[in-house]
């Protein structure tokens with residue numbers, strides 16, 4: 001059975017003290033995760049080790065990097081490699097968030113390279129896709145997201161993508177308070193799963209967790225996560241508030 005996942009994306013927020021307090025508050029909420037549920041915290045690089053230390057011993061809780069370089073090593077000042085993340089024991093990495101696509105000009109072919117380097121160093125990618133408002137308004141979101149998957153993932157083998165994590169984040173719903181309706185989320189998630197089925201077959205497609213991201217909150221998580229093809233969420237703003245994120249975790253199927 002595929003994993004149900006509540007993933008926090010702290011983005012570029014919080015000082016170390018604030019990050020540690022948030023982790024402490026979350027620990028006090030004492031959420032229990034079953035074996036097919038995960039909580040993953042994508043935190044800024046400097047907080048990977050301190051936040052992981054806070055969650056030490058907590059079952060099914062992981063820390064993720066928000067990005068990694070497409071290059072293995074070398075003269076790339078300011079970049080962090082997959083090998084470095086592996087060397088400090090990190091297991092997950094977010095790849096292709098729409099903010100990185102927009103502000104750092106990351107395109108589908110660069111993201112394919114990042115996926116390869118992540119897999120080479122045994123990191124599990126959380127691959128983000130999703131369309132801008134203009135694409136949704138033109139009604140071409142299915143084709144657009146299909147191309148994102150094809151150009152960044154379809155060179156991978158079925159065993160590479162078995163148990164993979166994809167986050168569908170419509171850009172028009174990120175940080176806007178305007179969530180996709182649960183029907184819109186289900187429709188796109190079913191489309192993503194059908195694209196994956198046509199390439200990799202049903203068994204592999206059914207093993208892939210597809211998370212929804214974009215203005216997920218404590219108040220709407222249960223309804224969105226309740227959709228058959230929605231396997232949890234990738235959460236920005238609401239993940240910075242312990243009580244909100246604790247409720248989001250407890251809304252997992």
Ligand code: 13P
Nearest residue numbers: 009174175214215236237
């Ligand atoms: P918000 O939850 O703040 O809309 O952000 C979503 C997101 O970008 C998570 O990666």
